[in-house]
Amino acid sequence: MRPRQAAMLSIPELIRKKRDGRRLSDGDIKAFVEALTSGSIQDCQTGAMLMAIWQRGMDPRETATLTKEMMLSGEVMSWPEEWAGLMVDKHSTGGVGDKVSLVLAPALAACGCKVPMISGRGLAHTGGTLDKLESIPGFNIHHSADGAWTRGRRPR
Known part of the structure; x- marks a missing residue:
């Protein structure tokens, strides 16, 4: 039996999650970076997410995941x-x-x-x-x- 995969949150849901002080999962961060690199996120959503991150901060794991996903989002x-x-x-x-x-x-x-x-x-x-x-x-x-x-x- 396969483990159940969590449902993918929308960008507004990811923004709310971080705004409310909750930790972003590795999958959440990956989805955010993929939305940035694919151009599927609106500029205002990018700004809102960055503001939520700035206001609430990121724990070391979130920071490491964001750094890794940013690095791997382009040519390596x-x-x-x-x-x-x-x-x-x-x-x-x-x-x-x-x-x-x-x-x-x-x-x-x-x-x-x-x-x-x-x-x-x-x-x-x-x-x-x-x-x-x-x-x-x-x-x-x-x-x-x-x-x-x-x-x-x-x-x-």
């Missing part, structure tokens, strides 16, 4: 096994000036590290990393994810 990159121990992460919480990325990433790469970076464009008055890099004559900012690593989507 994987790296060759021979890169194990060489991968480093350089990311930023933002700010003005791009004072570290443009110097640190090439220095780490020169030392043999693999530094995958996702950078922004058109950020405030200073521009993003991509804006700065593409201002260098001959610098190619257009690279494919194919070749150096494999790409894949999470099986659903």
Whole structure:
């Protein structure tokens, strides 16, 4: 006998559940992220859910599930096994000036590290990393994810 699966809540029901201080299940969070990525949720519903989350907070499990579902909602990159121990992460919480990325990433790469970076464009008055890099004559900012690593989507 198969275990009975809980009925899927609608987006308004999910919003009410969190607004009322109840914990969102893994399935609730997955449904919310899927609605976001499919475009089936209204902007006002997204705002209402985010407000409910901000006001009521999330417990560690909800936070971990939301983070995982967000990560798996798009393209997930994987790296060759021979890169194990060489991968480093350089990311930023933002700010003005791009004072570290443009110097640190090439220095780490020169030392043999693999530094995958996702950078922004058109950020405030200073521009993003991509804006700065593409201002260098001959610098190619257009690279494919194919070749150096494999790409894949999470099986659903």
